[in-house]
Amino acid sequence: MTVDHAPPDISAKSGAATLAAPVGPALEPVVPAASRGGRLRSVPRWLRRTVGPLVLLALWQVLSSTGVLSPDTLASPGTVARAGADLIGDGTLPSAMAISLQRVAVGLLIGGAAGITLALLSGLSRLGEDLIDATVQMLRTVPWVGLIPLFIIWLGIGEAPKVALIALGVAFHLYLNVYAGIRGVDAQLVEAGQALGLGRWGLVRHVVLPGALPGAMTGLRYSLATAWLALVFGESINADAGIGFLMNQAREFFRTDVIVVCLVVYAFLGLLADAVVRTLERLLLQWRPTFTGQ
């Protein structure tokens, strides 16, 4: 009603504009999505995602059987599969995985808790940030290998240093992404949360943490990978089982086939971690209508 007393000064008559453009613009159709690429879209996602790894596998096989990749360079998939089957058959690989899995689980738990707590402390309060962030940024670059002697001195040679290495890697990775996630939360939403009467903890729970979730998911991806990678170092200290130990030992005794089996296992773990995080994302981030490529 604010305009009715002063309408815009449109002095031309209704048809004036039309006369100025007697020929209309060329029209183009808006093509429905269903009519293009429909067949490809109907293939389920997880199946389409296996294409890349399968292509890689095929390439490996082809290069091996044509002799471009000599067995010295890299054993053929067949050889590796056989070595893998042997390792599974005699129980080495399953028991190694079982033991490593335990260490990874404990390390993930401890490191995850530590990383998220630190990220919360420094993400939520300026004081926390001043004290924690620079310290963590400083410590996270310190290489594991150099820490092992110190860890042996501090934590002995039992499970503690192995788990500590895993936890350390996990904690730093989660910290970095969760902290960045928290600092990336839209200030307007935080304000809205405050205005709705959320307390400090309510804000964290209902606004900051969900807002940091996408970042935390990326952190989780890293953490899952890092946890297994840390085993390579962790299981060089007084271990006689585990995937990291297997790898170290194979290196020690030139079992190239076993090394490649371990690498394949790691690759598989990578795929698994990806699947886990993707599932979590589907569940937890379904509210997020974001850009999904074209």
Added chain:
Amino acid sequence: MTVDHAPPDISAKSGAATLAAPVGPALEPVVPAASRGGRLRSVPRWLRRTVGPLVLLALWQVLSSTGVLSPDTLASPGTVARAGADLIGDGTLPSAMAISLQRVAVGLLIGGAAGITLALLSGLSRLGEDLIDATVQMLRTVPWVGLIPLFIIWLGIGEAPKVALIALGVAFHLYLNVYAGIRGVDAQLVEAGQALGLGRWGLVRHVVLPGALPGAMTGLRYSLATAWLALVFGESINADAGIGFLMNQAREFFRTDVIVVCLVVYAFLGLLADAVVRTLERLLLQWRPTFTGQ
């Protein structure tokens, strides 16, 4: 003007509500920010950020000099400083840093380009994602150590495998965060970009990349750290200088003091990387009014 013909049916008179609440609510003041914590705020950021590391240093010194931390467990800051001064004095550390820095720079460049390109390919197109993402997710978990023999076979024992290791680490880290960043870009803004007539490349340049920038910054943090960490492995291949070599050598020869010096150098590099990324963030993300803690 849409309401004037049907006003809300407010039958009570103007004062009715007031009479129902003769006693007003208790009032609380909105305290201006200037009146609380003002003094702390006036300390410049970078200075406040040194508090954490300095506290850590002080703690180390105190524990060392009170004997709680015996020299066997961890050399005192003084000892380490002396060892560091020696290493600097005889030129070992400066030349190691210079050589490593070159490797890091080349690796960062190559790995950065590769990582960002891959992230763009799989972030921007569904086809790219199907082919690339799973493959990268699979490969990034593969431990470096196991790859070194392959790298030697493929790339020899010169600079190539060292730089390749760095590039690999950098590429995976950037990939992960940039990809997540791209997928986190608000779909509404991408739509707006399309509606404004931006082409594919225009969308990437003006919408997707800036939107992925916060993620890329976190990726950069990782990458800078990873590049230096990869040296520990890279410089175990036929190197006779470099910070990674120094570290490996020290471990081989039980030079705990040198190890700690290397760790300190790494910590310092971490602080440096943090400072670099923070500066970049201040420049590139100034448009972002996000939650900054309380």
Added chain:
Amino acid sequence: ADTKTSGSVTLNVGDQKGGSEAILKAAGELDHLDYKIKWSTFTSGPPLLEAVNAKAVDIGAVGNTPPVFAAGADSKIKVVAASHGSSAGEAILVPEDSPLKQPSDLRGRSVAVAQGSSAHYQLLATLKKVGLGIGDVRLSYLQPADALAAFNRGKVDAWAVWDPYTSQVLGSKKGRVLATGEGVVNGLGFQVAAPAALGDPAKAKAVGDYLQRLNRAQDWVFKHPEAWAKVWSKETGLPYSVALDSVKRSNGTRVTVAVDDAAIASEQQIADTFAGLKLIPRRFSFKDYVDTRFNGSLPASTTAPRSYGKASS
């Protein structure tokens, strides 16, 4: 892995795959112990010594260079026993078709070697013997696994390495020996204990017993090379033929000897060599890191190793 028996004393033993535990078990020397043994497995000598220094391990077996470096860093270690084996396994290898015929041909060539390993010293000593200095060859510091790749691909001209790697390369016919360590290196291996363990009478007693058992087990190994090679190959994943080769070339030839002045002197020589290269920060006396109480009536460290005859060449 705990070896369970009666007794309240627990000996923490650091071990490597296919090391002391396997030998003792194969030789049946783990029965009737009056103390417990807690085994800890390490991938190589240096981390094992780190654990000894950290008192996490009471005793463990290592080669002839790690104790020198550990002592150089003033770690809390004591060398308590030694064994002398053939140095035929410590070799400088060159590819089959290499033009190199003798060590002096190494001048200007690239040689792969693991830093700080016994082969590192062997290379230095060999070069010195033929009048070459460290600057006359191009050193490529590579861990064995990486060196093998480089060696097979011809990225290095020679490779200084030890058994069982030597046997493995020779067995695969990819390389031949340019020079062995015989007459160049001392061929010693050591048992290194933590001083704290030695200070505890009960533990010291257990250490003494443990060393005797090892001594007996070593005898068993010499007499049963095939049986031991089988065990060893199973433990480590080495092919049986390589394991047997290696047993006959070096592993089975070891005799337990006293840590006597000769042994100390030869180790001191290693120490001085590396100190000269500034790889050890200080000059020190290796003697200070030796405890001779378990020498007993053991033969001198210069006692010739055992031999399986021509197979050991």
Added chain:
Amino acid sequence: MATDLHGPVTTMATATPDAVRVEGLTRSFDGRAVIDGLELTLRSGEFTALLGRSGCGKSTLLRVLAGLDREIEGTVLVPKRRAVAFQAPRLMPWKRVWRNVLLGLPGKPQRAVAESALEEVGLGHRSGAWPKTLSGGEAQRASLARALVREPDLLLLDEPFGALDALTRIKAQQLVAELWQRRGCAVLLVTHDVDEALLLADRVLVMRDGVIAHDTPVGLDRPRTVGAPGFAGLRSRLLTELGVEQPAAPSL
């Protein structure tokens, strides 16, 4: 118009307690004072409308009153129980609509509470939807429902009906009026619609140059209609305050 300031208002202030007291409020962005020495008193139970040019600082004032902006100078006294409907809906995208409505309510309110609030704004059928799938008007209504379930002493509404069609708008206005009458809270409504202000409010403020430049009570009987005597006068007065030139002969 400056004479209007606090004129008839101060006499009433003695009768009812204050819900908001603002003295010498200044808020600057990058050195530009958007609010500049503003004085304002709102009485509890009073329905106030705030008009002003786009960018004159209305939302800024509301943020200060909500206690969200503390980079201020001056004295601001507000009740503890406040509710805000922001100009943009600001729904948490990760919570379904009904959870957004319940967010921050004390106790463990049931979904039914949210459902009924959403039903009132005509959003019952979208209560389980994700916020990003709502239409503009739906999001605005969800945000309004979220403010109204809070039963506040001070209700701050920043253009809450801007994206609503005629019918939906009337219903939403009724809802606000009902809550106001039931609870007797102070309401500060930012709107660009002069008629809406005159139909709903006891008092209309016009903000300009960082201060309340015009402050007039609306002495019309309720229920009000656009045609009521005095309405047209108030309206043309306010439009002039807002800078709109009036044609000599108004409609019909």
Added chain:
Amino acid sequence: MATDLHGPVTTMATATPDAVRVEGLTRSFDGRAVIDGLELTLRSGEFTALLGRSGCGKSTLLRVLAGLDREIEGTVLVPKRRAVAFQAPRLMPWKRVWRNVLLGLPGKPQRAVAESALEEVGLGHRSGAWPKTLSGGEAQRASLARALVREPDLLLLDEPFGALDALTRIKAQQLVAELWQRRGCAVLLVTHDVDEALLLADRVLVMRDGVIAHDTPVGLDRPRTVGAPGFAGLRSRLLTELGVEQPAAPSL
């Protein structure tokens, strides 16, 4: 009202070419058809207003016409040069306001181009600001300026004046009308303001149940006023279509 559909309109269609042709358009969200077999033809040079209840699918239709939503069934023909002002401003937060305005323009337009467009919507002084520091109305005007500099054949405006005060709103309306007259483009304006629709448009559509339920030409002479003969009739007709009960005796 169904008889109105395409009645007087079809005869005019022969004279001028079409700018938009939509046949049998259907768009469903989660199985619910928001647009359901919609037919629509807009002639080039025609100014059309689109009214409808909140959530009835107006924005959805605009997104389809802008070519942004392809999850559709049916035929949609639109010109290549289109410009949209979305319901939410959707400014790129990482580009200063003037860069937002120039975004996607062909060639290398100067800042001055953006400045003058911003000046026209009264935002000249904020041209160097970050979008997140704009007030609601400022952001809406920036978004409008961004659409107007594009010189399109089809201009799609989704409630572009909703957050503007009376005076600013009039100016913005004038801007749109000027562009329309100068370029002779087709304009589709979504609004909740019936008077605004009648003052600006050649034709008013009311959307309901996923189709254009009401389609009426506005045969008033320009310049138009609210008091013009026939205005009140059209207005009450449209309000009835929108579900608003009219009091027996209208204002004054």
